[in-house]
Structures are given as C-alpha cells and as structure tokens.
Amino acid sequence: MTDEHLDRLVRSVDPVDARTVGDLQGADTALLEEIMSQSPVKQLPNRRRTYIVGAFLAAAVLAVAVTVPALLSDPDDKAPSVGQRVDTGKGQTDQIRYSAAIIKAAKKNPRLLIDEPGWKPVNVYGFADAEGMVNFAKGDQSLEINWYKADAYDSYYKDRLDVSKPVAITVAGQEGTLFRYSSTDFAVMLKADGNAFAELRTGRGWKDKADVLATLAKVKKVDVETWLGAMTPEIVTPDRASAVADEMLAGMSLPPQFDKAALAKLGTNDRYQFGAGVARAYVCGWFEEWERAGNNEAAVQRSVDALRSTRDWKLLQQMNAQGDYPEGVWELADKVKAGDDPVRYQHDFQCDGED
Amino acid sequence: MTSPGLDDEERFRRFYAAHFDALLAYALRRVSRREDAADVVADSFLVAWRRVGDLPPGDEARLWLYGVARKVLANQHRGGRRRERLGRRLKEQLSHSVVTDHAVDLAERLAVQDALSRLGELDREVLTLTVWEELEPREIAVILGVNAQAVRTRLSRARGRLRDLIGNDVGAVGHVPGVKPQLAPEEGT
Numbered sequence: 001m002t003d004e005h006l007d008r009l010v011r012s013v014d015p016v017d018a019r020t021v022g023d024l025q026g027a028d029t030a031l032l033e034e035i036m037s038q039s040p041v042k043q044l045p046n047r048r049r050t051y052i053v054g055a056f057l058a059a060a061v062l063a064v065a066v067t068v069p070a071l072l073s074d075p076d077d078k079a080p081s082v083g084q085r086v087d088t089g090k091g092q093t094d095q096i097r098y099s100a101a102i103i104k105a106a107k108k109n110p111r112l113l114i115d116e117p118g119w120k121p122v123n124v125y126g127f128a129d130a131e132g133m134v135n136f137a138k139g140d141q142s143l144e145i146n147w148y149k150a151d152a153y154d155s156y157y158k159d160r161l162d163v164s165k166p167v168a169i170t171v172a173g174q175e176g177t178l179f180r181y182s183s184t185d186f187a188v189m190l191k192a193d194g195n196a197f198a199e200l201r202t203g204r205g206w207k208d209k210a211d212v213l214a215t216l217a218k219v220k221k222v223d224v225e226t227w228l229g230a231m232t233p234e235i236v237t238p239d240r241a242s243a244v245a246d247e248m249l250a251g252m253s254l255p256p257q258f259d260k261a262a263l264a265k266l267g268t269n270d271r272y273q274f275g276a277g278v279a280r281a282y283v284c285g286w287f288e289e290w291e292r293a294g295n296n297e298a299a300v301q302r303s304v305d306a307l308r309s310t311r312d313w314k315l316l317q318q319m320n321a322q323g324d325y326p327e328g329v330w331e332l333a334d335k336v337k338a339g340d341d342p343v344r345y346q347h348d349f350q351c352d353g354e355d
Numbered sequence: 356m357t358s359p360g361l362d363d364e365e366r367f368r369r370f371y372a373a374h375f376d377a378l379l380a381y382a383l384r385r386v387s388r389r390e391d392a393a394d395v396v397a398d399s400f401l402v403a404w405r406r407v408g409d410l411p412p413g414d415e416a417r418l419w420l421y422g423v424a425r426k427v428l429a430n431q432h433r434g435g436r437r438r439e440r441l442g443r444r445l446k447e448q449l450s451h452s453v454v455t456d457h458a459v460d461l462a463e464r465l466a467v468q469d470a471l472s473r474l475g476e477l478d479r480e481v482l483t484l485t486v487w488e489e490l491e492p493r494e495i496a497v498i499l500g501v502n503a504q505a506v507r508t509r510l511s512r513a514r515g516r517l518r519d520l521i522g523n524d525v526g527a528v529g530h531v532p533g534v535k536p537q538l539a540p541e542e543g544t
Binding site: 001003006007009010011012013014015016024025026027028030031032034035036123125133155156159160162163181182185187201203204272273276322323325328 | 449482
C-alpha cells in the first residue's frame with residue numbers, strides 16, 4: 001500500500017467535511033461577542049515560545065559526561081564551571097567538560113542502554129530537558145526509547161489503554177506496562193523515575209513477542225559516564241561540538257556576532273540534528289544582522305548575500321538526503337532572492353526560542 | 356491591566372473570522388462528543404483574545420491557534436476544567452448539526468478508525484495534521500514544538516504502523532470491502 005493510498009484511507013475517515021457543520025445559526029457570532037465581553041484584556045507577558053525551544057536544547061538531556069564523580073552526586077551544589085580543573089580526591093585534578101546545567105538535565109533522563117553487542121544509537125535528539133529520544137539499531141532491528149515529562153504519564157497511559165490491555169512488566173529494574181500494537185510491535189511504558197518516564201517502542205525487524213522480550217530483558221539503566229560512552233563517534237556530544245561546528249561552517253561567512261560557543265548548548269545530537277542547530281544559529285544570526293542594519297544598505301546586502309549562499313552550503317547538501325531542514329533554509333534563500341524581508345521568517349526558524 | 360483598544364477589537368474580529376472554521380474543524384476532529392468542540396473553540400479563542408496584542412501574523416496565526424487548541428484538548432482529556440459559560444449556543448448547535456452518512460463504506464471506515472486509534476498520540480497527531488489539516492512538516496513542527504525532522508520521522512513511522520495495523524485488523528469488524536485481507540500469524544505467546 002503506497003503512502004498515497006494510505007493517506008486516502010485516512011482522509012476517508014476525516015470526521016469533518018463541508019456538510020458536517022452546516023449552518024450554525026449565528027452561534028459563531030454569539031461566541032465572538034461572548035469572548036470579547038471578557039475584558040479588560042489581560043496582557044500576559046510576552047513569553048518566550050518555550051514549546052519550540054528546539055529539539056536541540058533537549059538533546060542536552062543526553063549530554064552528560066563529566067569525570068568528577070563528586071559533581072555527579074549532587075548537581076545542585078555550587079558546581080565548577082566548564083574548563084575549570086577540580087580535585088578528584090586522589091591528589092589529582094580533572095577538567096570539567098560539561099556545564100552543571102547539562103549534568104542536571106541529564107540526571108532527569110532515563111539513561112537506558114541495551115546491554116548486548118551490536119546495538120548502537122543512530123538517531124539522537126530531544127525536545128526539552130525532560131523529553132528526548134534515542135533510536136537504537138542493530139542490523140535490521142530497531143528499538144526507540146522516548147522519554148517525557150513525568151506529569152504527562154497519566155495522559156500517555158490512558159492513551160495506550162486504547163492500544164491493548166496493559167500487562168505488567170519489569171524492564172531495567174523498573175516497573176512498567178507492556179502494550180501490544182501487533183504481533184511484532186510492542187511498547188513498554190516505565191513508571192516515572194524522577195522528572196521523566198520512559199517509553200520503549202519496537203521499530204522494524206522483530207520476529208515475535210519472545211524476540212522483543214529477550215531484548216527488553218537486556219535493557220539496563222546506567223550512570224552518565226557509561227551512557228555517554230555508548231554514544232558513537234557519529235553522535236555530536238558537547239565536547240565534540242566545537243570541532244564539528246568548525247567543519248560544518250567551513251567556507252561560510254559568519255554573522256559578525258555569531259556565538260559559536262553557544263553551539264555546545266545544543267547538547268548531544270546525531271549529525272543531522274546538530275547540523276540543523278548550526279544552520280539555525282547561522283540563519284538567526286543573519287536575521288539579527290539584517291535588523292541591526294536598519295537603513296545601511298551595504299549591511300542589509302551582506303545579510304541577503306549570506307542567506308542566499310546557503311544554497312551552496314555543503315552541510316545542507318549533506319543533510320538534504322536525510323530530512324527537510326535544508327529545504328526550509330533554501331526556501332528562505334529563495335524568498336530573500338525574490339526580495340522578501342527575511343525577518344518575517346524568524347518564527348519559522350525558532351529564533352525566539354530559548355538559548 | 357489595560358482595556359482593549361479599537362484596533363485590538365478589530366484585529367481580533369478579523370482573526371476570529373479568518374480562523375473560526377479551521378479551528379472548529381480541528382476541534383471536531385479530535386473530540387468524541389461533537390459539543391465538546393465548542394469548549395475547545397471557546398477556550399482557544401479566549402486565549403487569543405487575552406493575547407490580542409501578541410498574535411502571530413499571517414499563516415503563523417493558524418498554526419499558533421492549533422497549538423493552543425492542542426493544549427486545551429490535552430487539559431480536557433485530563434479532566435481539566437471545562438468552560439461551561441462560553442459557547443453554550445455553539446454547543447447546542449453542534450449537538451444538533453448534521454453528521455455525514457458514511458454507511459456505504461462503514462466497515463472500511465471502522466477498520467481505519469480503529470487502526471488510527473491504536474497509534475501513539477503523537478504519531479496520530481502528525482498523521483492527521485498532515486492528511487486532515489493538509490499541513491507540511493515544517494508547519495506541524497511549529498504546532499507540536501518539535502523540529503521538522505522529528506515530524507518527518509514521526510510521519511514515516513506513523514504511516515508504517517498504520518499500514519501494518521490496517522493489514523492486521525482487517526477482518527476484525529467483519530468483511531471489509533475494498534481492503535484486501537492479509538494473513539497474520541498468531542502471536543507466539
């Protein structure tokens with residue numbers, strides 16, 4: 001069945017069509033007046049759109065490696081800063097490689113690994129400091145581990161009750177519930193552990209339930225160092241961020257106030273996700289320059305040229321085989337070429353998200 | 356606190372007129388009782404009214420409104436407070452409005468609906484936003500607060516799972532016209 005056929009089936013069960021609603025007999029207008037009678041208008045603070053904070057910050061959840069055990073024991077303590085050397089307690093010092101914020105975020109994630117040779121993370125990204133995803137693969141098999149904020153557990157659990165009957169299961173020493181999507185497709189929701197709960201979901205390549213259960217039995221919770229150690233060289237961890245960013249930005253004209261060091265805050269990502277973070281920083285940096293330029297035509301032109309040059313950006317050309325992020329950037333480049341004000345598109349690139 | 360200026364009122368009226376139909380459709384697609392859609396619409400537009408000075412421009416507005424409605428729906432599903440005072444007329448109207456008759460292909464529809472209901476919430480939302488609301492991954496990313504690649508990944512996975520489920524579920528509701536039955540081995544448990 002093709003995607004087109006499948007979408008046609010989904011469209012056929014769309015609960016809404018032109019005949020569904022019919023004449024509302026003025027109820028829509030009445031609601032408008034009711035709402036507008038709710039006054040005075042309460043001007044809420046102009047909140048940052050935290051919901052688009054970007055997958056990139058969330059990946060910080062994964063990004064945890066520090067060589068100082070004492071620091072891990074209580075990340076809320078006054079922690080040394082990145083780069084500072086600290087006493088490890090054996091007459092030696094070691095250097096802090098990750099910020100306390102990253103460590104703190106990492107403590108919130110489940111840090112689950114499959115303790116069996118061959119499994120490796122292929123896709124890594126997160127959504128917020130208590131949400132994220134790692135997709136592990138071994139040959140044709142894949143297992144995805146998502147984690148979400150603990151307060152969302154009940155709603156997810158309720159949703160999964162529509163999938164199948166819940167079956168109690170223990171994974172990685174934690175109580176959980178097994179749900180069956182099909183004879184080869186299962187999910188396990190683990191009970192919340194701190195601020196997050198994890199859900200493991202089978203991908204492709206599973207023979208049967210026994211096959212799934214055998215692998216689930218090998219899932220273990222590990223400490224942060226072990227966890228980070230499982231990240232393959234292809235995954236961009238904060239300690240690799242600077243070098244990878246240099247490579248990705250080679251040949252590009254950087255915005256004058258470009259903060260390359262801030263890219264380390266993207267956390268731990270696969271190359272695609274990290275590349276998207278780099279591209280976003282580049283685009284947003286030139287947006288800022290455009291705004292700063294005001295009536296300075298030469299400065300405006302520099303921003304326009306820089307945004308147009310993304311068509312030839314090697315990074316985006318490499319990413320294009322994997323996803324649609326480059327197309328968004330190139331669409332912007334084309335609009336700028338056509339004379340559009342690029343700042344109109346800031347929201348699309350989440351430039352107003354948290355740093 | 357400030358009072359709404361005339362500009363704000365006019366702006367909100369235009370915003371409401373431009374997006375009412377789309378928001379009502381979005382809500383109707385995601386509630387089990389049609390009249391509940393009135394609560395979602397009322398609450399979402401109330402949020403918009405209270406942020407009238409902050410509404411996104413152009414096409415972004417609709418995506419922003421869907422995002423608000425999604426949170427209102429989540430609260431509703433979690434048994435959160437429902438607004439009884441606003442939208443009463445709309446609620447009554449919706450409860451009496453016509454429901455499309457799909458009896459001709461009822462069995463097939465049931466199979467697809469059942470399969471959709473078995474998808475994870477996020478997978479289902481990505482798929483229905485794509486097909487029902489006809490949104491691009493980039494737009495869905497704004498609503499869900501993820502990046503476009505995450506949407507693309509989810510969409511691909513959702514289609515794959517739906518494909519499997521429709522195959523597996525055929526026959527569960529009797530004969531399904533137009534859908535070829537597929538043999539699935541018994542689960543080995």
